[in-house]
Amino acid sequence: MDKEIFNKIESVKVWRENSLQTILKKYPKDGKGLYRHDDLVEEYNLLIRNGELKPSKTVEERIRMKPTRTHSGVATVTLLMKPFPCPGMCIFCPNEQDMPKSYISSEPGAQRAVSNDFDPYLQTYNRIKALQNIGHNTDKIELIILGGTCSFYPEKYLIWFVKRCFDAMNSFGDRSYEKDKMGIDGITWEDLYSAQRINETTICRNVGLVLETRPDYITKDEVIRLRKLGATKIQIGIQSLDDEILDLNMRGHHTKETKEAFNLLREAGFKIHAHWMPNLYGSTVKKDIEDYKKIWSKEYQPDELKIYPTSIIKNTLLEQYYLNGKYKPYSKEELLNLFVNILPKTPRYVRLTRIIRDIPSNEIIDGNKSTNFRQIAEKELIRLNKKIEDIRSREIKSKNITWDDLELETIKYDTPISKEYFISYKTKRDDKICSFLRLSIPNKEISKNNFMNDLIGSAIIREVHVYGNVVNIGKESLGESQHLGLGKKMIEIAEDISKKNKFKKISVISAIGTREYYKKRGFKDGDLYMNKDLN
Known part of the structure; x- marks a missing residue:
């Protein structure tokens, strides 16, 4: 590859969306075809190591494939634990065979887990490698371990899973961690602690560990166990703050358990990342607007929030309710009206991490199928001269500041x-x-x-x-x-x-x-x- 490509990339004064494509056409690969992003990243790093090229922040930004992956300050790696029973009987929840409860095999994150046979080492290592190949720095890794209710998994499996994630991060400094020497049956807490101590000074360091569970599984003993695993943030499905709605959807807990869970997690210093679902069976737009207000009352106030409007998924009890005429999803106009009313009410100290779940449209029988609904809502808010002030909407991203x-x-x-x-x-x-x-x-x-x-x-x-x-x-x-x-x-x-x-x-x-x-x-x-x- 001609290093002149990188000089050309750096010299462009006004960088547009198609600028890279234009340059690559002038310097075709072997006289034909175009270089891929990972080709550029690999060659750029090689030229830097050999002293043939000086590091350039401009070049690095322009050849990185998905810059938003690390704008938040860390590189995020999401993993799924193996399929395992869940204590919940929620009517809306997909229950696909060979998948963890509530996850669908066609979701992007789930596809990566399946391709790695749910192996924690392979999921972690291959995802970090993929991020590196498209130009991201991976010194700081946030691990998000999903799978429904982690508190319901056997303890030895949890210890082993997290330990193997640390082995994968530690492998970038020493490949001897690649082999699983312990296995699940032989794993101990001390094995995990040993892997954690190594990670304190290794190349790929874990700067955040997120685990997912339910309010009714949060006890003092469970909070201590989550902390021993190294968790710093807990994703917790509250779904609704209306006990009648929770019962109608067979959620299996009430707001009393949610309040207690929030207090215990906050007492232990955890970040609280709540999941909330509008358009549940029995709810209305008006009820959802009131429910959203409750989230920011003194009893709750999570640090982060995912909003998952209810979708009708195949082979769920909610699908039967829909087919029998007992349940009707919000129209696009109703959902937009809801978002326009609630999003501006989000406190400035909160991060709205998601507004729509990334479920492939072919998996949804009815309901919202637009994965870019946040952008649709934001555009409508601008038209109405309203704005969202949550953290994600205000992140500095890659701007230079003093x-x-x-x-x-x-x-x-x-x-x-x-x-x-x-x-x-x-x-x-x-x-x-x-x-x-x-x-x-x-x-x-x-x-x-x-x-x-x-x-x-x-x-x-x-x-x-x-x-x-x-x-x-x-x-x-x-x-x-x-x-x-x-x-x-x-x-x-x-x-x-x-x-x-x-x-x-x-x-x-x-x-x-x-x-x-x-x-x-x-x-x-x-x-x-x-x-x-x-x-």
Whole structure:
């Protein structure tokens, strides 16, 4: 490949969607055909290693295939656990043979899991490799482990699955981890802890671990187990905050369990990522608008939210209700009306991670089939002069910034067990969020009797996040939010707030791969958290 391609890519002053295609046509592969993105990335990296080309941020951005994959500051790897029974009997839930409950084999993430035979090592390793091949940095990995209700899986399987994910990340520094030496039956907690310790300083570090479960399976013992696995965020299906609707849809729990689950998870410092489903059997647009308001009441207030409008999937009880005329999905106009009413009510401290589930249209009997409904709703909101102010809508992405561009914003809100602080740096000009920190100041009684020993008498940092393209660990960068020292500054602010609230200790629910970062800022290893004396 002619290195002149990269010089040409860098020299284009106004980069358009078709610019790369135009250049590649001038430099065909072997005189015919076009180079693929992974060809470009591989050759670019080779030329850099051989000293024939200087690293260029401009080139890297322009040859990366899907830049949004790492705009949030980390590279996300989603995995599915093997098919296993679920305690739920929800009428809307797909129950496809050979798939984890609630997942469909034709979904993109599910297809990757099936092609890797649900093997955690292969799913993790191959996904990281694929991201690297299209130009993404993979130093910082967030693992999202799905499969319905993780709390219902056998404990040894959970330990083994997570351990093999860590083996895969550790393999990028040492391929000796490739072979599964233990197997599920022989696995122990210490085997997992050993893999985690290695990951603290390896090339691909885990900066977040997400597990999925149900409200009625959250107990103190389960929360401790989730933390031992290394989890930092819990996805939890609330589906509705109306007990009558929950019963009609055979959900198997009530809002009482949801409130208790939120309190336990927040007491332990977890990020809470809720799933909510409008258009459930028995609901209406009016009821859903009221239900959405409840999500932001004192009892709940998740940090992130996925909105999954109900779809009628083959071979579900809801399909029978639909065929018998007992259930009718919202029309496109009704769904749009719902979104236009609820999305602007989303608090600024929340991230709307999804508004539509990525189910292939051929799997949906009736209901919304547009996977770009968020864009449709946003366009309508602009027309109505309304806007969404959630985190995702305000992310800085790849823009270059300086301290002079920024201002500090602190949002306070109360929960039944704590006072929460959402501390963020955002741009003065256009309100783009560059970094944020979630600080929990527990109520006196909770703090004194916290069931997590590390957290007794402690303020809790639940999340630190800096947006912008992923920068190699330890690598300097000019103007990128990842390297302005925003994280360090926000931690100092959190420490000051904790002191003002009479706390002598602050703890952080650190991911395995961020332990070194916190050690440099004075935190020390506890049992399951990292702690710092504020005296």
